[in-house]
Amino acid sequence: MAIPLEQILIQTINGIVNGMILALVASGLTLIFGIMDVVNFAHGDLVMLGGFVGAITIAATGNFWLALLVAAVVIAVFGAVLQATTLRPLIGRDPLTTILATFGISLVLQKYAIWQWGPSARRIQEPITGNFSLFYLQYPWYRLLTAVLAAAIIGALYLFLRYGKYGIWIRATTQDRVMAQAMGIPVPLVHTTVFAIGAGMAAASGVLFGPLGGVTQNIGLDFTLRAFIVVVVGGMGNLGGSILASIFISLLEAYAALIVSPAQAVIVSFIALILTLLFRPTGLFVPTPK
Amino acid sequence: MRRSATAYWTGFCIILALLIVAPLVLPEFWRRFVTEILIWGLLAMSSDILIGYTGIISFGHSVFFGLAGAAAVATFVALFATRLREIYFSITTLVFSQIFYVVIFTWTEVTGGENGLAFSQPLLSIPGIWSARFTPVTLHWFVLAVVTISFLMLRRVTQSPFGMVLQAIRENEPRARAIGYSIERYKIVAVMLSGIFAGLAGVLYAIQNKFAAPDFVFFLVSGEVVIFNVMGGVGTLVGPLAGAAFFLLLREGFSRYFTEYYLIPVGIIFTAMVIFMPQGLLGFAKRWLNQ
Numbered sequence: 001m002a003i004p005l006e007q008i009l010i011q012t013i014n015g016i017v018n019g020m021i022l023a024l025v026a027s028g029l030t031l032i033f034g035i036m037d038v039v040n041f042a043h044g045d046l047v048m049l050g051g052f053v054g055a056i057t058i059a060a061t062g063n064f065w066l067a068l069l070v071a072a073v074v075i076a077v078f079g080a081v082l083q084a085t086t087l088r089p090l091i092g093r094d095p096l097t098t099i100l101a102t103f104g105i106s107l108v109l110q111k112y113a114i115w116q117w118g119p120s121a122r123r124i125q126e127p128i129t130g131n132f133s134l135f136y137l138q139y140p141w142y143r144l145l146t147a148v149l150a151a152a153i154i155g156a157l158y159l160f161l162r163y164g165k166y167g168i169w170i171r172a173t174t175q176d177r178v179m180a181q182a183m184g185i186p187v188p189l190v191h192t193t194v195f196a197i198g199a200g201m202a203a204a205s206g207v208l209f210g211p212l213g214g215v216t217q218n219i220g221l222d223f224t225l226r227a228f229i230v231v232v233v234g235g236m237g238n239l240g241g242s243i244l245a246s247i248f249i250s251l252l253e254a255y256a257a258l259i260v261s262p263a264q265a266v267i268v269s270f271i272a273l274i275l276t277l278l279f280r281p282t283g284l285f286v287p288t289p290k
Numbered sequence: 291m292r293r294s295a296t297a298y299w300t301g302f303c304i305i306l307a308l309l310i311v312a313p314l315v316l317p318e319f320w321r322r323f324v325t326e327i328l329i330w331g332l333l334a335m336s337s338d339i340l341i342g343y344t345g346i347i348s349f350g351h352s353v354f355f356g357l358a359g360a361a362a363v364a365t366f367v368a369l370f371a372t373r374l375r376e377i378y379f380s381i382t383t384l385v386f387s388q389i390f391y392v393v394i395f396t397w398t399e400v401t402g403g404e405n406g407l408a409f410s411q412p413l414l415s416i417p418g419i420w421s422a423r424f425t426p427v428t429l430h431w432f433v434l435a436v437v438t439i440s441f442l443m444l445r446r447v448t449q450s451p452f453g454m455v456l457q458a459i460r461e462n463e464p465r466a467r468a469i470g471y472s473i474e475r476y477k478i479v480a481v482m483l484s485g486i487f488a489g490l491a492g493v494l495y496a497i498q499n500k501f502a503a504p505d506f507v508f509f510l511v512s513g514e515v516v517i518f519n520v521m522g523g524v525g526t527l528v529g530p531l532a533g534a535a536f537f538l539l540l541r542e543g544f545s546r547y548f549t550e551y552y553l554i555p556v557g558i559i560f561t562a563m564v565i566f567m568p569q570g571l572l573g574f575a576k577r578w579l580n581q
Binding site for chain 2: 039112114228263266
């Protein structure tokens with residue numbers, strides 16, 4: 001079966017666009033894991049909540065950019081509250097308990113969303129509607145804009161971590177929690193802030209994803225699963241690796257969708273995860289440990 | 291020590307006797323309810339082998355529950371998943387459950403897809419000698435017998451040297467490895483064992499409902515199993531059974547007011563229990579009794 005070259009190119013672009021949204025979700029997840037060993041099972045549900053908050057704001061104001069900002073801020077505050085009430089008591093206990101606690105949160109959030117907003121999908125109106133022609137397709141500019149925006153947010157996070165004063169606090173806490181505490185860094189506050197940042201990024205990706213796939217209450221599990229796959233394939237707690245892995249996995253799925261149905265294409269990324277775990281459990285995109 | 295053993299078996303016999311009598315006195319709805327608790331309880335006990343005794347959380351237990359060929363699948367999953375550290379194990383089992391869900395959902399010719407498979411209830415029989423239709427009462431006794439035997443077997447296993455090694459792995463994996471135990475092999479056997487009993491629970495459930503659906507394999511079932519364990523108290527075998535009963539009662543109670551959104555209050559209670567009552571109901575009761 002020969003697949004036309006145009007289709008492969010289109011799927012490459014699709015894969016990169018989806019990969020950038022996924023990278024935005026996964027970098028929040030990996031940041032949270034890296035700093036406090038919390039496996040956040042509710043991360044995808046924060047994406048979903050962000051999408052809903054964005055959809056509501058757009059319905060009220062009609063402004064996409066405002067919605068993006070509002071969703072990120074609201075969910076970041078919500079994330080900070082969540083961390084302070086449910087995860088802070090668990091610090092120092094087995095990391096497995098954080099899986100359980102966030103799993104409970106995820107159930108509550110999912111059911112809350114369907115109770116509050118119903119099962120039907122909400123579509124977010126894209127801010128720019130233009131298309132450009134790509135072979136036989138009219139390809140929307142918005143998709144490219146999504147990738148650029150996601151990259152910009154991740155870039156801002158990187159700069160913040162690299163040069164900002166609080167960014168340096170965060171990195172110090174990641175490296176050595178006890179030492180950071182001894183140097184006068186307010187570690188509990190750093191934990192809450194990181195969770196808030198991760199939650200805000202998840203919410204932003206929910207709004208960005210809105211015009212592409214629509215927001216329903218069950219996109220959460222899907223995002224959680226993908227983000228986990230990406231974080232493991234990229235190497236736990238490794239920001240750069242997660243981004244590369246997001247694009248890698250999304251490209252794999254996009255190409256697989258050419259051959260099998262999209263529902264089955266997901267299996268390809270599962271297989272990539274399992275192979276990674278078997279042969280290179282530290283992650284594909286990290287230097288070989290010496 | 292001796293006295294507590296006597297107390298244990300006395301309690302065991304009393305509960306068993308109550309459960310035997312239960313279908314004769316309870317109204318139809320609660321009879322079915324108790325049978326269901328037993329089935330879910332068996333599933334919860336099977337996963338306790340992993341969560342409570344080996345210290346690894348499986349988020350894919352629904353796979354074993356939903357597939358009749360559980361032992362074969364369990365071996366397959368175990369071969370991959372047991373090489374991994376705790377967190378990775380949880381994620382991988384979750385992924386496996388999604389894989390099987392997708393396969394079953396899309397492979398409609400064999401599995402009936404979303405509609406599932408309905409089949410007529412098999413007969414209760416000793417081959418060639420005797421057979422009879424299941425009535426709700428005999429079904430309950432049949433389930434009770436299977437669950438009781440499974441419980442005794444699992445209890446024996448957890449107290450055997452093998453079970454002790456599993457607990458050693460939970461407490462300190464590197465040390466257990468250093469002593470010379472082959473961690474991977476022990477974990478594989480633990481997953482297989484757990485899978486077999488989960489499969490048994492799945493078969494019982496299918497017999498009770500004359501129905502098998504892809505939803506059995508879905509993530510939510512695995513999640514509920516984890517909830518049973520945490521609510522009841524991990525590492526006790528009885529605890530998960532109690533947790534299943536507690537969860538189903540909560541579900542029954544809350545669905546009166548919250549209809550299908552009962553998971554909102556139940557999820558909040560679960561999260562609170564993870565934080566404030568990590569030993570679960572049973573651990574809490576023990577401490578309370580000792581005071």
